[in-house]
Amino acid sequence: MAEHTGERGCPDAADLALLEQWNTLQSGFRRLTDQLLADVDSKAGIAPSEFQVLWYLLTSPEQSAPMNQLAATLNFxxxxxxxxxxxLTEAGLIRRQTSSADRRVVLATLTAQGQEVAMAAALALAGALRDRVVTPLGPDAFTALADRMRALDPHPQRPCR
Known part of the structure; x- marks a missing residue:
């Protein structure tokens, strides 16, 4: 790959175009994510950080995860x-308890009500995705975009085997 450097180490036109494209991608994705999560909040009454935790637990084995794993995975x-x-505990959506395998570990687990709320929020997100992303792009373009992003992920999530 060739280096692109203009005078005095400044970006040349090609680098500036590349940087502008990156800025468009990352800022557009951030704004889209904010809007999608606002849609979830307005339809399901779940704040973005709460939805992230509920979704993670909903898709975790036994709908439970150690608190430190939640923090690391969600970047909280x-x-x-x-x-x-x-x-979430005060709202009755999760319960926290020490692990029977290791008393130093605190587990967060969805309650039955938490499952219902998480599913309603997930369906709200699916609807918002259809409206805001799939419809404008088309299903094939959306699938292709997701596949390309998966290929670029430096740390893909793979289930243990």
């Missing part, structure tokens, strides 16, 4: 994860 701070878990 420990304090942020605790605050979200406190709100």
């Amino acid at each position: 701070t420990t304090a942020g994860t605790t605050k979200v878990a406190d709100r």
Whole structure:
């Protein structure tokens, strides 16, 4: 791959175009994600951080995960994860308990009500995705885009085998 450098190490026209394309991608994705999560909030009454936790637990084995795993996977701070878990516990959507295998580990587990709320929120997100992404792009283009992003993921999530 050739290096592109203009005068005094400044980006040349090709680099500037590349950087602008990247800016368009990342800022557009961030705004789209914010809007999709706002749609979930308005339809299901779940704040974005709460939805992320509920969705993660809904798709986890036994609908349970260690709190530190939640924080790491969702890129939350420990304090942020605790605050979200406190709100979800108070709302009756999750319960926290120590692991029977290791008392140092605190598990977050969906309650029956949490399952219902998580499913309603997931369906709200699916509807928002259809409206805001799949319809404008078309199903084939959306699938191709998802496949290309999966190919670029430096840390793809793969189930243990």
